[in-house]
Amino acid sequence: MNHYTFNDLYVGQREEFSVTVTENMLSSFRAVTGDVNPLHTDDAFAQAYNYPQHVVYGLLTTSFLSTLTGVYLPGERCLIQSVEVKFPKPVFVGDELLVVGTVAELHESVRQLVLKVEIMRRGVRVLKGTMRLGVLEG
């Protein structure tokens, strides 16, 4: 885990990690949320809408931004204030995702970090967005 303080941060700073999506992750997400939508469970349903198989929950993919910010950038002192994400491409079980954050703005008076976030699968962007983060003191 990283322990960046506000003063350690600079515009352009970047952190990333990789994660492979598993069927177990989908099962856990479904157990927690109760989202039993067939697009995420039923290959035949998904194929009727021209997907090759069932699709990973967009908000499961989004959940990896919790790790990006809470473990990597800024790490321990992270406090998420807001999240904006779009999903340009679907994600499937077995996909290896590269989760990337880049510091876009720093607002010292409110100890706020604006982070540009992207999730890539073999060079194709599957999620893009912006997060506003507070950086705890100490």
Place this chain on the structure above:
Amino acid sequence: MNHYTFNDLYVGQREEFSVTVTENMLSSFRAVTGDVNPLHTDDAFAQAYNYPQHVVYGLLTTSFLSTLTGVYLPGERCLIQSVEVKFPKPVFVGDELLVVGTVAELHESVRQLVLKVEIMRRGVRVLKGTMRLGVLEG
């Protein structure tokens, strides 16, 4: 599960459900994402920042929007295009949350629904935001 088609939807339409956050949900979220940030595990760490106890992951709270849209509004035909959320108040284990969506706009030419979303705890808003959803045909 609801099965609303695009033509069934109208501005002002509202759906809601309740869920109580458990420690097991936090453990599952942590196992899936790898977010081991101490704000979400360590009461002493959280108390040093004036929280009464460890805080629920903001993106776990956000995950209930998957259920709101994929099960309730519009339900089966839901395709999440974008999510914007803010977290005005922290959430704690044991909190009973009311997850509410209200149709704000309908764009027939692109079969898009703009949903205003809110998550309330005993009348206090802990999450507010906007989601853009596609509504699948059929």
